[in-house]
Every structure is written in structure tokens, then in C-alpha cells.
Amino acid sequence: MxxxxxxxxxxxxxxxxxxxxxxxxxxxxxxxxxxxxxxxPVEDLELLEELEDRVDLAAVREALKERDKAVSYEEFRKTLGLGEK
Missing domain, CATH: 3.40.1620.10 (YefM-like domain)
Incomplete structure (x- = not known):
């Protein structure tokens, strides 16, 4: 290089x-x-973009697995000890 x-x-x-x-x-x-x-070279850039897309896709898949563990905003505030609005 x-x-x-x-x-x-x-x-x-x-x-x-x-x-x-x-x-x-x-x-x-x-x-x-x-x-x-x-x-x-353009091929290097294209490979980098493909790898970034794969990382993003893996993150999305992981987030989708976590969506069943979602809590409401009110429950989240309670867990932080912020009480109700």
C-alpha cells in the first residue's frame, strides 16, 4: 500500500x-x-459495502429475536425508578 x-x-x-x-x-x-x-479499487469498495450489509442484516436479525422481550415505555420508566408520568 x-x-x-x-x-x-x-x-x-x-x-x-x-x-x-x-x-x-x-x-x-x-x-x-x-x-x-x-x-x-471499486472491487474493494463493493466488498466493504457487502460486508457492511451483512453486519447490518445480522444486527436486524438479532433485534428481531429481541422484539418479544419488548416492554412498554411506562414499564421501562418503572424499572429505572422514574415512576409514572
Missing amino acids: TTLTASDAREHFADLLEKARHTGERTIITRRGRKLAAVV
């Missing part, structure tokens, strides 16, 4: 895109020594 400053990345942007597309190279862009962004 390559690391470039923002100004170097700007200067060589077309090359960065071609390297990402043809060789799969990932490039970290920095500004003042801090990581700012990355140029990655």
Missing part, C-alpha cells in the same frame, strides 16, 4: 486511478501526517 500527501496525490491523480483500476493498488492520502482518505 502506498501513502502520499494530498498535494502529491493531486499531482498524480490520474496515475493513482490507473494503478487502482489495473493493479488493485491501494493508496492512502495524508494531510499534515494524518490519514485523510484512500484510493481503492
Whole structure:
């Protein structure tokens, strides 16, 4: 993985895109020594998005399992010792 400053990345942007597309190279862009962004192949982005979707789906499935344990707002307040409104 390559690391470039923002100004170097700007200067060589077309090359960065071609390297990402043809060789799969990932490039970290920095500004003042801090990581700012990355140029990655589209396939990497698509994989990341698919993984995020899977994590989200797993969270939804887990939440659906928990819905039978739902309590009313009033019951929740009582469990916190807040009494009735």
C-alpha cells in the first residue's frame, strides 16, 4: 500500500486511478501526517459495502429475536425508578 500527501496525490491523480483500476493498488492520502482518505479499487469498495450489509442484516436479525422481550415505555420508566408520568 502506498501513502502520499494530498498535494502529491493531486499531482498524480490520474496515475493513482490507473494503478487502482489495473493493479488493485491501494493508496492512502495524508494531510499534515494524518490519514485523510484512500484510493481503492471499486472491487474493494463493493466488498466493504457487502460486508457492511451483512453486519447490518445480522444486527436486524438479532433485534428481531429481541422484539418479544419488548416492554412498554411506562414499564421501562418503572424499572429505572422514574415512576409514572
